[in-house]
Amino acid sequence: MLIHFGQPWRHLHAVVPGWIASVLGLCYGPLWFAQWFGFVLLAAFLPNDRLRIRYLFSFAATLLLLGTVLRAAGASAGPIFYDRMFGGDRFADLTAALASIPSGAMTLGTSDYLYASYTDNSAVFGVGISAMPSIHVAMAFLNALFLSSLNRRLGIVGWTYAASILFGSVYFGWHYALDGYVSIVGVLLIWRWASHLAHSDDADQRAFAASGGERR
Template sequence: MSTHGEQRGGNRRSATILDLDIAATRGGWLLVALCLAYAVAALWLQPYRYLHLAQSYAEPFVFFLPSLLAAGLGVAALIFARHAPIRFMLDTLTQRWLGAAPVIVLFFLGITAFTTLKVAIPDVVPFYADRALAGLDLRLHGTDPWAWAHSVVSEPLSAIIFASYGFGWLVQWFGTLLFVAFWNSPARRLRYLWAFALTTILCGTVLATLLSSAGPIFYDQLYGGDRFAGLQAALAQNGHATPVQAYANYLLAAYESGRPELGTGISAMPSMHVAFVTLNALFLTGFGRRWAMAGWSFAALILFGSVYAGWHYAVDGYLSILVVSLLWYLTGRFALPHVTRNTADAGVALPDPGAAVSELT
């Protein structure tokens, strides 16, 4: 009896895993179609900008991603395959490149489309929402959030904020996507990629266009007056804020000239920085408490930094957190409809980061 029961249990687990594989395959093709449609739409609407930006992104993309991939695989190899790190790296690339390559290519097409459409936002819907957003921030917090942020963080500590918001955010953004690209967990991989694509399209294009806004750092230049003169003065007096001011000048010059340059486009609501760290925090939560704490701590730091640097109103981040959390829930219902204890026991679920990395070995 026990033998037959074990066989039936094994058959049920095998059938469930097969169902997940089929669902992941179908969902994967739908995701590819969505990403390609997004890229084609941007190319059709703004052909010059799209092609120019594709060329601009190609060089840093080709350099940065392999460097980050090599660094990530190197760290993983030293931790989990110290006896043969080179073999670990080569085996991972050999076994997983075929599945990872489409993700990387679609990401390149998607980020080019995202920037193309972001640059075009003020052409479609001129900036209008800043007064309402600034007023909402003031009513919710009793003061301008940037003023409170500068009152609780000293100039020396601001160096950590600026570094995290710039380079740290970029590394986490690309690094998490690369990990998922090489991850051998079909359903959870699909869930993350769906959430990533929908976050980009809905938050970065649809909502950003409907709620066209520039952010506190550009408020006075675009609307006139001195509503955020205090913010400008605080940044000017902070020696660590020089890169922020330089990048703001770069964005403003590109906006005024209409040139589609690398990393350009002005859009405040919702915050894409906060959106992606929220997505990654939700993702990391699945690997255990320590990873959840790390992910959510970094997300809180980026939310604070977005206000401290003046790029965003606090409500920009709040909306991002709300929308991304909803997307994460919905993609879980779509991509993980049959994940049960049986599938977890069969190795589909990854309860800890060690198991996640072991999927790459």
């Protein structure tokens, strides 16, 4: 709240018309799951060995370090779950704002589905309530970095989409803004680290080839 001089979701709902909210819902839902699987396949068949290794290392590290380790350490509930988890009506206005738009109503339905699985301790598709960090934001920004490495124009598309995911994560109340910022910093560090691994692997392959393919 201090970073944005108040609750940032309020600022976003004040300036976003309903039709943009519908686009955000499409980006945050079906398109996000499509790019999750699609980019792994794209990278797997990429002829550029160094970039392929860098992306796949980054993808795995993002899931392990951000999606598992940091997620467990920073376990929390986003604004859309806050009142149900901790009581009170701190985010009652957010719930009312979402209920007034079609894409928001769908979001509330999804949150009910996730909360029911949480309270019943049942394993269902997409189960899990955790805000810190945002894996939606992390994967979108990782893919933007990947697209930027392929082509400048593709990079513009990737960064535009990543920005919409960061925006939507706060707009729909799945995350606090800080959750997305932590994800971005984490992905940037992982991407840089993966670059060193990819270069190291590339150097090992060149050395192996230069030696006539003989291991000593």
